[in-house]
Amino acid sequence: MMNTFKHDNLATDVYASEAMRSAAPVEKIPHKGTSPQVAYRMVKDETYAETRPELNLATFVATYMDEEATRLMNEAIAINYIDETEYPRVAVMCGRCINILANLWNTPEEREWKTGALGIGSSEACMLGGVAAWLRWRARRKAAGKPYDKPNLVMSAAYQVVWEKFCQLWQIELRTVPLTPDHLTLDPEAAVAMCDENTICVVPICGVTWTGLDDDVEALDKALTKYHKASGNDIPIHVDAASGGFILPFLHPEKKWDFRLDRVLSISTSGHKYGLVYPGLGWVIWKDKKYLPEEMSFSVNYLGASITQVGLNFSRPAAQILGQYYNFIRYGFEGYKAVQQASMEVAEYCHREIGKIPCFRNYAEKIDNPLFVWSLCGEYEKTAKWTLYDLQDKLKQSGWMVPAYTMPKNIDHRIVMRVVVRQGFSHDMADMLLRDIRNAVTEFEALRYPTTSRLKFEEREIQCGKVFTH
Numbered sequence: 100m101m102n103t104f105k106h107d108n109l110a111t112d113v114y115a116s117e118a119m120r121s122a123a124p125v126e127k128i129p130h131k132g133t134s135p136q137v138a139y140r141m142v143k144d145e146t147y148a149e150t151r152p153e154l155n156l157a158t159f160v161a162t163y164m165d166e167e168a169t170r171l172m173n174e175a176i177a178i179n180y181i182d183e184t185e186y187p188r189v190a191v192m193c194g195r196c197i198n199i200l201a202n203l204w205n206t207p208e209e210r211e212w213k214t215g216a217l218g219i220g221s222s223e224a225c226m227l228g229g230v231a232a233w234l235r236w237r238a239r240r241k242a243a244g245k246p247y248d249k250p251n252l253v254m255s256a257a258y259q260v261v262w263e264k265f266c267q268l269w270q271i272e273l274r275t276v277p278l279t280p281d282h283l284t285l286d287p288e289a290a291v292a293m294c295d296e297n298t299i300c301v302v303p304i305c306g307v308t309w310t311g312l313d314d315d316v317e318a319l320d321k322a323l324t325k326y327h328k329a330s331g332n333d334i335p336i337h338v339d340a341a342s343g344g345f346i347l348p349f350l351h352p353e354k355k356w357d358f359r360l361d362r363v364l365s366i367s368t369s370g371h372k373y374g375l376v377y378p379g380l381g382w383v384i385w386k387d388k389k390y391l392p393e394e395m396s397f398s399v400n401y402l403g404a405s406i407t408q409v410g411l412n413f414s415r416p417a418a419q420i421l422g423q424y425y426n427f428i429r430y431g432f433e434g435y436k437a438v439q440q441a442s443m444e445v446a447e448y449c450h451r452e453i454g455k456i457p458c459f460r461n462y463a464e465k466i467d468n469p470l471f472v473w474s475l476c477g478e479y480e481k482t483a484k485w486t487l488y489d490l491q492d493k494l495k496q497s498g499w500m501v502p503a504y505t506m507p508k509n510i511d512h513r514i515v516m517r518v519v520v521r522q523g524f525s526h527d528m529a530d531m532l533l534r535d536i537r538n539a540v541t542e543f544e545a546l547r548y549p550t551t552s553r554l555k556f557e558e559r560e561i562q563c564g565k566v567f568t569h
């Protein structure tokens with residue numbers, strides 16, 4: 100049916116309008132438009148959050164910024180970052196953010212403008228770091244007269260999906276080191292054992308998406324140096340610090356995971372995660388300009404400053420850069436530290452309290468970032484009538500989004516649940532969540548029959564040879 104709305108006039112109420120009384124367009128653009136008020140309501144009503152964003156403990160991405168930051172970003176909504184001749188100050192501000200991050204990560208680069216790039220998120224930033232490593236490797240192989248058609252990349256099996264995309268799109272072999280009960284993070288020795296002359300880089304993760312833990316970058320750096328001496332293969336590190344990049348400098352400045360390590364040539368992070376900016380913003384920094392292949396970059400001059408530009412996207416919103424720079428000024432080092440510390444405390448509190456509930460077992464004893472995962476105790480799981488998927492559903496009834504999922508390959512039989520604590524999740528809210536979890540568990544324990552999700556779980560386990568008796 101064609102939407103024509105011919106009976107509406109200025110006095111027509113929004114919900115009495117013909118547009119509102121008809122089905123929303125799904126396949127074809129309506130022949131005639133409607134009023135801004137009606138269009139607004141229709142889009143707004145459809146996109147109304149199903150849970151309050153601050154109760155969404157699944158996402159890592161900022162859902163809170165203060166009023167001035169929000170105003171600043173809204174006022175910049177029409178600015179395209181790439182229009183640098185029109186908005187040269189935005190490009191300079193972007194360069195300042197890159198400088199600030201490079202220095203937070205202890206860059207040795209002495210140039211006035213450090214080498215880095217902005218991305219829509221860590222995904223774009225990771226891609227750029229990966230492409231640079233691949234091109235550097237290729238140039239080295241070419242120069243040595245060796246084949247350069249079989250590049251590979253080594254990282255933990257608990258990688259974020261962007262690395263799978265990167266390897267697929269650039270045709271690079273992804274070699275993954277499985278997690279084991281003894282190695283809850285990347286095992287450096289096992290990673291080195293997968294390396295060869297075709298390894299473009301190893302990618303440790305600070306703030307592993309699946310577990311919240313940090314891979315030990317310093318141990319990896321050492322292991323790769325030892326391997327270099329023994330094999331002659333000089334393999335660099337790109338750190339995927341999507342979360343950790345904004346946690347470590349503030350909470351563990353003494354910890355070496357960044358450019359202080361020899362092999363760390365590039366680092367990426369998400370400005371919209373613990374950088375505390377609304378989506379989408381990511382950053383990648385190189386240790387020095389010489390590690391950013393020429394063919395990826397072009398230099399431009401604004402107001403006498405030389406700024407290197409690199410990116411997969413061309414047009415992109417500028418508002419996030421203003422938001423990031425605002426945050427740097429607004430919080431300062433001490434402010435960022437306080438915010439991250441507050442999130443860490445709430446996460447540690449939840450971690451401790453979850454650990455006290457008899458049916459649960461935390462994945463790790465201590466947490467590195469303000470997020471953690473837990474599962475049902477092995478013994479408990481044998482006879483339970485429910486799974487963490489049931490708990491996820493139950494919590495959804497009170498508005499919480501707390502995801503349950505299975506772990507990556509090798510420990511993929513394990514169902515875990517994850518809480519990501521972000522700015523905006525207070526101690527009081529943690530108490531509300533914990534109460535809801537405890538109540539749900541009490542309810543599940545009174546079940547007389549297994550839930551559908553439990554039956555499915557058992558079916559899968561039986562296929563793997565397990566026996567159940569109830």
Ligand SMILES: *Cc1c(COP(=O)(O)O)cnc(C)c1O
Pocket residue numbers: 159219220221222223225259261304306307308339340341342369380381
């Ligand atoms: C979130 C995340 C990414 C992807 O980042 P976006 O900012 O969502 O594009 C990559 N790696 C890790 C470890 C992440 O946690």
